[in-house]
Amino acid sequence: MNGSARLRRLASYAFVAALVVAAISCNEAHPNSTLTPHTDLGREIDFLWDRLLLLGTIVFVLVEVVLIYVVFRYRRRENQGTPPQTHGSTKLEIAWTLIPAVILVFIAVPTVRTIFITQAQAAPGSLEIDVTGHQWWWEFRYPDYGVTTANEIYLPVGRTVNFRLRSADVIHSFWAPQLGGKRDVITNRTNYIWYTPDTSIAANVWNGFCVEFCGASHANMRFRVFTVTPQQFESWVAGQKMPARFGAVGPAAPTTGPIPPPHEGPAVTTPGGPNSPTQAAQAAAHGIAQQSSGTGAVGGTQPAIPRPQNAEANPRARLGAAQFPSVATASAGVAPGYIFPREKVPDYAIPHSPIPPGLKFTAGLTGNAHRGLKIFSGAACIGCHTIAGNPMAMGTTGPNLTHVGSRIAIAAGRFPNTAAYLALWIKNARAMKPEVIMPTLGLDEYDPVLKAKVTSATGGLTDQQIADIVAYLTALK
Ligand code: HEC
Numbered sequence: 001m002n003g004s005a006r007l008r009r010l011a012s013y014a015f016v017a018a019l020v021v022a023a024i025s026c027n028e029a030h031p032n033s034t035l036t037p038h039t040d041l042g043r044e045i046d047f048l049w050d051r052l053l054l055l056g057t058i059v060f061v062l063v064e065v066v067l068i069y070v071v072f073r074y075r076r077r078e079n080q081g082t083p084p085q086t087h088g089s090t091k092l093e094i095a096w097t098l099i100p101a102v103i104l105v106f107i108a109v110p111t112v113r114t115i116f117i118t119q120a121q122a123a124p125g126s127l128e129i130d131v132t133g134h135q136w137w138w139e140f141r142y143p144d145y146g147v148t149t150a151n152e153i154y155l156p157v158g159r160t161v162n163f164r165l166r167s168a169d170v171i172h173s174f175w176a177p178q179l180g181g182k183r184d185v186i187t188n189r190t191n192y193i194w195y196t197p198d199t200s201i202a203a204n205v206w207n208g209f210c211v212e213f214c215g216a217s218h219a220n221m222r223f224r225v226f227t228v229t230p231q232q233f234e235s236w237v238a239g240q241k242m243p244a245r246f247g248a249v250g251p252a253a254p255t256t257g258p259i260p261p262p263h264e265g266p267a268v269t270t271p272g273g274p275n276s277p278t279q280a281a282q283a284a285a286h287g288i289a290q291q292s293s294g295t296g297a298v299g300g301t302q303p304a305i306p307r308p309q310n311a312e313a314n315p316r317a318r319l320g321a322a323q324f325p326s327v328a329t330a331s332a333g334v335a336p337g338y339i340f341p342r343e344k345v346p347d348y349a350i351p352h353s354p355i356p357p358g359l360k361f362t363a364g365l366t367g368n369a370h371r372g373l374k375i376f377s378g379a380a381c382i383g384c385h386t387i388a389g390n391p392m393a394m395g396t397t398g399p400n401l402t403h404v405g406s407r408i409a410i411a412a413g414r415f416p417n418t419a420a421y422l423a424l425w426i427k428n429a430r431a432m433k434p435e436v437i438m439p440t441l442g443l444d445e446y447d448p449v450l451k452a453k454v455t456s457a458t459g460g461l462t463d464q465q466i467a468d469i470v471a472y473l474t475a476l477k
């Protein structure tokens with residue numbers, strides 16, 4: 001291939017590449033783009049980026065024009081002798097020292113200004129959120145409200161939020177690209193980042209990520225930010241402050257809902273519960289995984305959250321108020337406070353992770369939340385999980401499950417929060433998420449970390465027991 005043919009070929013490659021870049025950047029949907037900020041902090045950084053990009057482009061174009069001109073204008077011609085050689089030029093040296101210095105001033109002034117703004121302390125009266133990075137999930141505490149959650153935060157628009165970032169183990173990094181950031185989460189050190197979500201972004205969901213490699217499941221360490229109106233936030237806080245709600249378990253319960261493998265379509269509830277036919281119809285209409293409150297569950301491939309159902313009678317009689325007082329007094333299956341409507345969650349915020357091949361769950365099982373509460377409270381779970389209102393569950397190694405039923409995803413955004421995924425998760429978390437700290441708990445399941453099978457001697461749970469636990473957890477709105 002001669003030189004000009006090669007040049008032409010390169011040019012056509014470059015042209016195609018430019019087209020691809022243009023096509024990608026014209027696409028509307030950029031849910032994780034950092035170039036469309038929705039907070040004050042995000043805009044400060046965006047301003048700096050725009051300014052530097054502009055200056056850099058001007059310098060680049062000037063330098064390239066001069067370079068190309070010089071290459072062609074002064075290229076070697078035939079029969080040309082050695083051109084005159086020069087050594088040293090004070091004028092030139094002053095020029096090429098001064099020009100970059102001036103350029104640097106233009107870069108330094110906005111940079112330093114932005115650093116001062118973004119590193120300043122948050123304004124007084126900000127909403128404080130304590131963020132703790134764990135391998136591989138996020139713990140969020142609202143110290144002013146006594147609310148603890150995992151992997152999902154609600155922020156009122158228009159109010160500055162001040163994140164206090166700490167790590168429980170290794171270095172992580174906290175980043176919700178469209179809101180602002182990112183900032184490292186470091187062991188034995190508290191970092192801060194604050195921003196104020198624009199009032200225009202109420203009723204939105206934003207993806208968040210861990211962006212510092214922190215081990216096997218680093219890529220599975222995500223979170224969701226819900227930006228809501230101040231009123232919705234107050235309502236959400238009020239609900240989250242309450243102890244666990246058990247769900248609507250009526251006197252006629254248990255109504256049933258078999259748990260199919262998640263790759264099968266939504267199953268049909270067995271008749272029995274007062275709401276069952278309506279629920280089934282709703283589920284069919286919305287393609288939503290169905291959940292009959294307090295009892296067994298149904299999952300489809302649809303990553304839906306159980307919808308609140310009508311509140312029913314008090315389960316106190318069945319549970320024994322003395323043993324689980326708060327659980328027993330809670331009677332409604334309806335979430336006690338505002339929760340972001342499941343059907344409004346955009347697709348980019350819904351997990352699409354595949355289920356590991358070989359992991360199966362007995363189809364058609366019916367869970368019972370009463371039994372689930374007892375099994376949960378007597379199993380290893382309570383050593384790692386807290387459920388406010390269940391005095392047995394006080395562990396802090398894993399996420400707080402007090403209102404786990406009101407979250408859209410589990411396992412730090414890896415799977416949708418439906419009965420079917422919950423069942424598989426409890427059965428073999430380590431198959432669902434590599435090397436996760438939560439052990440494999442399903443009877444006869446293979447624990448890929450311990451490299452051993454789970455037996456009944458090591459507390460292995462049957463599918464029926466897991467279905468019961470799932471009924472209990474999904475009732476915790
Ligand atoms: C050794 C501690 C440990 C034990 C025992 C344990 N878990 Fe977990 N669990 C964890 C950890 C850690 C996570 C977070 C995993 C992740 O996302 O990386 C977790 C996550 C979960 C989640 C998802 C929560 C969320 O918001 O993402 C559920 C549900 C859950 N566990 C239920 C159970 C149940 C039910 C049991 C008992 C049958 C149990 N766990 C036993 C440590 C444990």
Ligand SMILES: [Cu+2]
Nearest residue numbers: 210212214218
């Ligand atoms: Cu990480």
